[in-house]
Amino acid sequence: MQYSLPSLPLGMSSFSDIRENHYLYVDKTDLIYNLITRKRFCLLTRPRRFGKSLLLSTIDCLFREGTAQFEGLKIEKLWHEPACRTIYLDLSGFDFQTLDEFRTALVRQIRLSARSNAMPSDVFSSTNPVENLDIFVEQALPSKVVILVDEYDAPVRSIEDEELKRQVTEYLKTFFTAIKRLSRFCRFILLTGITRNILTDEYSCLNFLADISLQAEYGSLLGYTDKDLDDYFTPYIRNIQAMYHLSEPEVRNKIRYYYDGYSFERRGKIKVYNNWSVLGLFDDDVFSFSNYWYESGTVSKELRDFFLQLSLTEDGPVFSKLLATFREGFTVLSGSLNMAPHATASPVALLFFLGYLTIEDAFDFKNPQRINLTLPNYEIESSLARLFYEVVYRTPEETDLRFFDNWNSIIHQYSELGLLASLLESIFNTYSYDSNIYAKEALLRDALFVICKLKMLNVAREAPNAKGRSDLEIETREERLVFEFKVAKTQADTHRLLNKAVTQIANRAYGSNLPPKTVIRYAVVISAVAKKVSAIRVTKSDGTLLGEWSLAL
Numbered sequence: 001m002q003y004s005l006p007s008l009p010l011g012m013s014s015f016s017d018i019r020e021n022h023y024l025y026v027d028k029t030d031l032i033y034n035l036i037t038r039k040r041f042c043l044l045t046r047p048r049r050f051g052k053s054l055l056l057s058t059i060d061c062l063f064r065e066g067t068a069q070f071e072g073l074k075i076e077k078l079w080h081e082p083a084c085r086t087i088y089l090d091l092s093g094f095d096f097q098t099l100d101e102f103r104t105a106l107v108r109q110i111r112l113s114a115r116s117n118a119m120p121s122d123v124f125s126s127t128n129p130v131e132n133l134d135i136f137v138e139q140a141l142p143s144k145v146v147i148l149v150d151e152y153d154a155p156v157r158s159i160e161d162e163e164l165k166r167q168v169t170e171y172l173k174t175f176f177t178a179i180k181r182l183s184r185f186c187r188f189i190l191l192t193g194i195t196r197n198i199l200t201d202e203y204s205c206l207n208f209l210a211d212i213s214l215q216a217e218y219g220s221l222l223g224y225t226d227k228d229l230d231d232y233f234t235p236y237i238r239n240i241q242a243m244y245h246l247s248e249p250e251v252r253n254k255i256r257y258y259y260d261g262y263s264f265e266r267r268g269k270i271k272v273y274n275n276w277s278v279l280g281l282f283d284d285d286v287f288s289f290s291n292y293w294y295e296s297g298t299v300s301k302e303l304r305d306f307f308l309q310l311s312l313t314e315d316g317p318v319f320s321k322l323l324a325t326f327r328e329g330f331t332v333l334s335g336s337l338n339m340a341p342h343a344t345a346s347p348v349a350l351l352f353f354l355g356y357l358t359i360e361d362a363f364d365f366k367n368p369q370r371i372n373l374t375l376p377n378y379e380i381e382s383s384l385a386r387l388f389y390e391v392v393y394r395t396p397e398e399t400d401l402r403f404f405d406n407w408n409s410i411i412h413q414y415s416e417l418g419l420l421a422s423l424l425e426s427i428f429n430t431y432s433y434d435s436n437i438y439a440k441e442a443l444l445r446d447a448l449f450v451i452c453k454l455k456m457l458n459v460a461r462e463a464p465n466a467k468g469r470s471d472l473e474i475e476t477r478e479e480r481l482v483f484e485f486k487v488a489k490t491q492a493d494t495h496r497l498l499n500k501a502v503t504q505i506a507n508r509a510y511g512s513n514l515p516p517k518t519v520i521r522y523a524v525v526i527s528a529v530a531k532k533v534s535a536i537r538v539t540k541s542d543g544t545l546l547g548e549w550s551l552a553l
Contacts, residue, residue: 005235010279013053015061019069026228029075031221032058035212041189043209045196046264047355049276049293050222052192053090056148059190060088063146064117084187085140087113087133092151094158099167102155106175107132114139130178137185144187147179153193177205195353196337214337214359219265223272229255236282243287255281258289258456261358261376266334268361268372277379291456293355294383306347307391316443317392319385319450320461326384329360329374337371348373356380356387378456385453393430393450403427404451411481414538414547421533421549424524427451439528441487445471448483463513470510475517482511483522488534494550497525498535511541520546527551 009023018025035042036059046052061069062079064086070076089109096102106129114124114132119139124132137145155172159165183189191209212218229237229252240251259277263270280292310325311317336349351357352373360372375381403426410419427447431437437444445461449472452459458475472483484505486497501523505511511519519541527534530551538546 005239005282008279008283009054010276010283013051013057015054015058016069018054024232025073026224026232027073028055028221029058029062029070029073030078031218032062033075033078035190035218035221036062036188039188039210039212041183041186041209043191043193043196043206043211043213044218044221045193045211045213045353046222047194047262047353049274049355051275052222053092053150055222056088056150056190056192059188060086060146060148063188082143084143084146085117085119085136086146086148087136088116088148088150089113090150092154094155096155097164099164099171102168103127103129103171110136129175133175133178133182137182141185145182145185146187147182147189149179149191151193152176152191153195157195173205180205180208183208195350214264214266214334216265216267216270219263219270220272222275223262223264224275224278225270225272226256226260229273229278233278233282236287240287254289256377258378262355263359263361263376266359266368266371267363268359269363271361274355274379289456291379291382291386291454293379294386303347303350304391307388311388311392313442316437316440317388318442318446319388319392319453320446322388323381323384323453326357326375329372330357331370331372334369334371356384378458382453382456385450389430389450389454401451401454404455407455417536417538417547417549420522421536421551424448424533428526438526438531439487439489441471441485444487444526445483445485448472463510465509465513467508468504468510470505470508473511478518480511480513480517480519481522482519483524484510486523486525487528488525489528491527491529491534494525494527494534498523498537501525502537502539505539506543 006024007022009018009025012018012023015025017023032055044052062075063081063084066083067076067079070079087110089106091109094102094105096105104127107127110129110132111121111124114136115121117140119136123135123139126132126135155168156165159168179189189209191206196211196213237248237251237255240246241248244251246254255273255278259273259281260271262272262274264272274293277292281287281289284290307322308317311319311322313321330348332346332348332352336346337352348357356375357373358376360374362372364370375384403423407423410416410423413419428437428444430451431443431447437447449459449461452474460473460475462469462471463473470482471485474481474483482505484501486501488494488497502521505521505523511517511521521539521541523537523539524533525535526532532551535548535550537548540546
């Protein structure tokens with residue numbers, strides 16, 4: 001049975017559009033009321049895709065228009081303040097190559113705010129953003145002004161040219177100093193962004209802001225909680241149940257495993273889902289548990305070097321070992337995640353700002369300055385695989401994983417195992433030639449592990465049981481696919497190693513762990529000389545031969 005679903009606001013950041021067009025709106029206005037009545041000047045940072053823009057749009061609409069569009073929401077009966085003028089600046093989409101172009105874009109944003117507040121456009125003739133700020137405040141008097149700046153750090157984060165970055169940073173110092181000067185005329189100021197690490201001496205002009213980013217009071221202001229899923233997304237959960245014949249707890253646990261686990265308060269107690277991922281799942285007509293969050297982007301040299309350093313072993317760059325490091329977590333001082341005027345963000349802190357790491361529920365009251373960071377969920381493991389793939393294997397422009405799209409059909413074509421051999425070689429060939437991957441068993445199994453993670457398959461490397469560790473296990477709902485790789489240094493070794501792999505899988509009962517499933521075992525031999533897959537044998541757990549293939553040389 002399919003339940004009728006309300007329209008989802010995927011990709012929408014305008015509160016007015018969502019309300020006017022009757023899209024689903026998860027009501028956080030009680031938390032917004034708490035924020036705007038208890039704070040005046042604030043900084044709030046979150047990774048991308050957590051609804052920062054929608055938050056500012058909601059606050060903008062409330063201050064500028066009152067509760068006209070808030071009918072039925074929690075704040076409707078709480079809010080009684082008169083309307084006031086609002087400056088809403090979104091710095092995320094600026095397209096500029098020079099400082100003058102950046103200043104022009106900033107002026108345009110201020111003029112758009114003036115127009116939305118019905119101010120006369122002819123008075124905003126200056127080409128100086130600071131002068132236009134002053135004019136806006138003067139036009140609003142005697143009323144106070146609300147200033148909202150979305151993605152305040154985006155202009156600096158997006159610049160690669162060091163001289164232009166310096167110029168824009170210097171100008172932002174001037175601009176934010178003007179906001180600080182005008183704060184006595186302001187009812188409320190909120191800046192949102194991703195990072196706090198750019199708050200160096202140039203940004204000491206922002207020291208009048210209260211950084212609420214790690215405060216428990218606002219831990220669920222952005223992101224969806226379990227209660228939000230109960231209150232707003234039950235029809236979607238029921239549709240997933242019906243489509244995949246799963247129980248309600250099974251669906252909830254799967255959603256939690258893939259998309260939950262973020263925490264943005266120092267104790268790590270309040271957990272939230274990524275908005276974008278949850279909406280992406282429920283907006284998908286087949287409800288595929290995919291990676292909705294990751295987007296290719298510029299990877300800084302610091303982050304690139306950090307990934308390479310963590311992944312380098314005697315076998316070369318091994319993603320599974322890097323992932324194990326991330327699962328063990330990192331411990332940082334809270335100051336590295338707060339507004340620290342003289343601090344440069346460490347790579348670990350940067351990974352937290354970007355959403356790859358989150359605060360673990362392991363707060364130690366004896367050491368309150370220490371914060372433990374860990375991976376939030378499986379979607380982020382997949383995103384790390386994508387980042388690793390682009391840093392270690394290929395550039396983002398070369399990334400093309402379409403060769404893996406036929407995996408589900410090829411893996412079960414036991415009479416055509418040459419197709420599986422070709423697919424595995426495509427995966428192995430993503431490594432550089434210099435890595436000598438065909439001579440290193442660890443790199444061979446890790447290459448498949450990376451792609452499986454990237455494609456959101458449930459995969460484990462060196463999965464343990466009482467008798468040993470399998471090379472690789474891939475879980476489906478009905479089956480457990482077990483892989484054992486061997487590298488043959490000569491062609492004569494191929495048959496011996498194939499039998500050895502088959503015997504090893506059987507004797508050590510790889511894949512027999514709980515819960516019990518149908519186990520399909522793949523023994524794969526790779527020729528270090530030919531640099532190809534040279535033999536594959538597929539059996540069931542009872543020894544039944546399903547298929548065999550060998551390379552004709």
